[in-house]
Amino acid sequence: MSTTVVEAPTVEAVTTELTSWLEENWNPDMTLAEWWGRLAADRWAHPAMPEEAGGRGYGRSLCAAISAGLAEAGVVGPPIGLGPMLAAPTIAAHGTPEQVQQFVPEILDGSTAWCQLFSEPNAGSDLAGLQTKAVRDGDEWTITGQKVWTSGGHLAKWGMLIARTDLDAPKHQGITYFAFDMEQDGVEVRPLREMTGDALFNEVFIDGAKVLDANVIGGLGNGWRVANTTLMIERANLGGGGKQPVSLSGGPRTGRLGDTVGKLAKRTVGGPDGEAGRGMSINRLIELACDAGRSADPVVRQEIVKLHILGEVNRWNLLRAKAGGSRTGAEGNLAKLAMSELVRRSRDVGNLVIGADGMLAGSASATGGGVQEVTLFSPAPAIYGGTDQVQRNIVGERVLGLPKEPGPAKETPFKDLPQN
Numbered sequence: 001m002s003t004t005v006v007e008a009p010t011v012e013a014v015t016t017e018l019t020s021w022l023e024e025n026w027n028p029d030m031t032l033a034e035w036w037g038r039l040a041a042d043r044w045a046h047p048a049m050p051e052e053a054g055g056r057g058y059g060r061s062l063c064a065a066i067s068a069g070l071a072e073a074g075v076v077g078p079p080i081g082l083g084p085m086l087a088a089p090t091i092a093a094h095g096t097p098e099q100v101q102q103f104v105p106e107i108l109d110g111s112t113a114w115c116q117l118f119s120e121p122n123a124g125s126d127l128a129g130l131q132t133k134a135v136r137d138g139d140e141w142t143i144t145g146q147k148v149w150t151s152g153g154h155l156a157k158w159g160m161l162i163a164r165t166d167l168d169a170p171k172h173q174g175i176t177y178f179a180f181d182m183e184q185d186g187v188e189v190r191p192l193r194e195m196t197g198d199a200l201f202n203e204v205f206i207d208g209a210k211v212l213d214a215n216v217i218g219g220l221g222n223g224w225r226v227a228n229t230t231l232m233i234e235r236a237n238l239g240g241g242g243k244q245p246v247s248l249s250g251g252p253r254t255g256r257l258g259d260t261v262g263k264l265a266k267r268t269v270g271g272p273d274g275e276a277g278r279g280m281s282i283n284r285l286i287e288l289a290c291d292a293g294r295s296a297d298p299v300v301r302q303e304i305v306k307l308h309i310l311g312e313v314n315r316w317n318l319l320r321a322k323a324g325g326s327r328t329g330a331e332g333n334l335a336k337l338a339m340s341e342l343v344r345r346s347r348d349v350g351n352l353v354i355g356a357d358g359m360l361a362g363s364a365s366a367t368g369g370g371v372q373e374v375t376l377f378s379p380a381p382a383i384y385g386g387t388d389q390v391q392r393n394i395v396g397e398r399v400l401g402l403p404k405e406p407g408p409a410k411e412t413p414f415k416d417l418p419q420n
């Protein structure tokens, strides 16, 4: 049987196509919802998604070229947040065609936002120890339990929920993944305030809320596998870099697009959709060093270059992994580790440059407050998406073949395991 190989377009061809599309379609008098609708309809919203799920099936370098093209054109990018980043690719990988049809288009056009209902008070690093229960009742499930650190839970219409559906099965096998409606009785979302001053994440209390059996993603008892897809995508995305256009998370949006661009352009770091999670950019650090009259200081120069090198090595690693396929299976874990290191180092270089001004936040700061925001946010990337220690455990066990941590036998039923 002969197979047809479809050649991927070149970066130049895609950039040219995008430029002429933008000339015809960008109009600052539209609303954000209309703009996102156009990006999604013409498959610019999430080009990495497969074609049958509204994307173009493009690899990392073509997607990076599209993000850079949108950023350089100064337009608002497609919706960001956990919907496009995690839910859409997970549903595309494990969902039925009906589920893809139901959930993905409204993620790509930004009409609904999603959150990730994974962590619990006693199940973070040991995520498979989760205790939120789903009990079947006809063609629906009743959910009871508590989730925590739910980023954007207060804005989300849908949640990627993992819950225990079988107490007799071993802990990794009795878990099911659901698309869970956040806007229903029995769901209480309480904000948690961070040391940055923001309240981006929440506790979510679920008491007898319902989810249709039709919203099981990836099959009953297969939730651990599906959740691992979400986590691998999360790690690779958190580790990825590149030039990004300014944008916002999905959810209903009105108002003139041109005004949105202005507001977003002023915000360089922090906020739900800001850059604090990626640390200070090299360009911003150079600007700060020039403003502070420290651009000739050999230590400052050396630290900025070290940061640049680490960032480039990480970027190339990801590109190499994508181009040559995965060599170790742990590229996402390594990229995530590199990202937490990059954020910490960019915080340290920023503070080295601005010196005592780092003690003043907000409008009191003469340097704009960006370094201070990154400083307060910098512990977070080493925790979310699985802590640095957990990434190292995974690399140690799965790549280096080190022995597993001691613990109960894998086949022990969940109900017989010691619980916190």
Ligand SMILES: Cc1cc2nc3c(=O)[nH]c(=O)nc-3n(C[C@H](O)[C@H](O)[C@H](O)COP(=O)(O)OP(=O)(O)OC[C@H]3O[C@@H](n4cnc5c(N)ncnc54)[C@H](O)[C@@H]3O)c2cc1C
Pocket (backbone or CB within 6 Å): 115, 116, 117, 118, 119, 120, 121, 122, 123, 124, 125, 126, 148, 149, 150, 151, 152, 201, 380, 383, 384, 385, 386, 387, 388, 389, 390, 393, 405
């Ligand atoms: C900003 C932010 C946003 C987040 N958003 C979300 C979200 O949207 N949805 C969601 O579900 N979760 C979210 N999380 C939660 C995050 O995934 C968990 O905090 C993380 O998995 C760690 O779990 P934990 O907080 O329970 O810490 P624990 O698991 O209690 O860990 C405590 C410490 O012990 C270490 N440790 C634990 N086990 C081991 C081990 N086996 N070997 C070595 N060291 C170990 C950890 O590395 C850590 O340092 C978010 C967290 C943050 C900080």
